[in-house]
Amino acid sequence: MADDKALSMNKNEINKKIFVLVILFSLSTLGLLAAPVLGLEVLQQRTIILLVISIILWTTRVIPTGISALLIIALQMTLGIAPQFSDAVQGFASSTIYFLLAASLVSSAMTKVHLDKFLSKVLMKASRGSVQKTLWGFFLANLALPIIMPSGNVRLRMFIPLIEEVNQRFHLGTNSPFLRFSIWMIGGLNQIGTIIVFTGGGLGILAAGLLIELGYPLTWIQWFLMMAPPIWIICTITAFFMWRYLKAYKIENKQLKAAEESSLGIDTAIKFPFMVVIAGLFLMLFLWMVGPLWNIPSIIPPLICLALFAMPGIELLDNHDLRNYDWENFLLLGSAISLAITIQQNGTASIIANSIFSILGQSSYEGFNFFILVIVVFLLRAMFVSPVGALTVIFPLAIAFAETVGLNNLFTFLTITILVASFIILPIHSPIMILAYETGYIVFKEHLVISLVLLITSIVIVFFCYEWYWPLFQ
Structure with missing residues (x-):
């Protein structure tokens, strides 16, 4: 009976992975064949589709991390986003x-x-x-x-x-x-x-x-x-x-x-x-x-x-x-940085940022724009189990928004770095936290309460730093 149950669970897991792979294949095909919409250029539309594919790959881990990183490099070239191999792997020169x-x-x-x-x-x-x-x-x-x-x-x-x-x-x-x-x-x-x-x-x-x-x-x-x-x-x-x-x-x-x-x-x-x-x-x-x-x-x-x-x-x-080094994450980080650079260079980051923030609104009041930035950072951060992967994707979008509404680029970056690090609503949002949670000593209800206190405290302190502390270093 136990074997039948395990087999059923394995089949369900395989079916989920097949479903995700079908979505990824459909998105790749869409990127190649679909005409531009919403006033986007072909290159920008394909870059957005590749970003969505990357987020799905890195959050679902439907294929091993290192292989998915190499796939992103291949898709950059296949979709024409990176004209040369050197452009697709420029993150590895970082x-x-x-x-x-x-x-x-x-x-x-x-x-x-x-x-x-x-x-x-x-x-x-x-x-x-x-x-x-x-x-x-x-x-x-x-x-x-x-x-x-x-x-x-x-x-x-x-x-x-x-x-x-x-x-x-x-x-x-x-x-x-x-x-x-x-x-x-x-x-x-x-x-x-x-x-x-x-x-x-x-x-x-x-x-x-x-x-x-x-x-x-x-x-x-x-x-x-x-x-x-x-x-x-x-x-x-x-x-x-x-x-x-x-x-x-x-x-x-x-x-x-x-x-x-x-x-x-x-x-x-x-x-x-x-x-x-x-x-x-x-x-x-x-x-x-x-x-x-x-x-x-x-x-x-x-x-x-x-x-x-x-x-x-x-x-x-x-x-x-x-x-013995973790070469899977080496490949993941290199390909993620490459994609982040590409998103910034071809103008896609500005388009995404303007679209997201136009929905939420913007204001001449700096404090309002700051909290709009915080909301979007948290929405994007929730998709990632790794703060490193989250920061790589959020970075170009946040900076594009900062430049649009007049926020200070340096202070904006320091803000999103602290907020990405302090977002641990679920234990899986941090590789360090998940290891601590797996010891069995942490009660989930207690974790949720403490992580929310950490997050709220971070927002308040970071806002204070943005307005009054960090300007002292200018």
């Missing part, structure tokens, strides 16, 4: 995807020398065995770690076993407020906290690359000063709400004995490879800070670190690490 590759490999080296466990040990010592100090220590570490640990997933994998073990040592129960607070924090707040610096994770790296294409090459320090304060305020307000809502403030403030605290399974003997990684991270951070003075592109420091970590006698990285 430093963004290689920055992501380098950051991932640096994170791999950090894990190999157990830097994550070392940081866990430091955190536990700083909390002095207190429940409440440990809880808020996790929160503060989550705010600061993106500066030195360029991967949200690595930070998540570092915290989850430590949170579980601390919860067990304090005898707080299998579904304690401590667990629910800490796990949501390292899932949801980690998602938005990763962009306090553009080197903190994939979304920040992508955003910095898109900003360069927009003509605003912010330095590491400029990005930090403009983004870290509002994001820290958003995270702090949300954390205090969680602390009350989840009743974490009622946790008895137990103390771990020194012997228990030192036996948390954290063995961190400092060895030569560990010191090399620490030196490499400080070198990378230093070059990001002072690089603009010497015209050093931000991609250079992590590439130098990779070479250092692969040196004879160190050998923290090798070809095996490259083979």
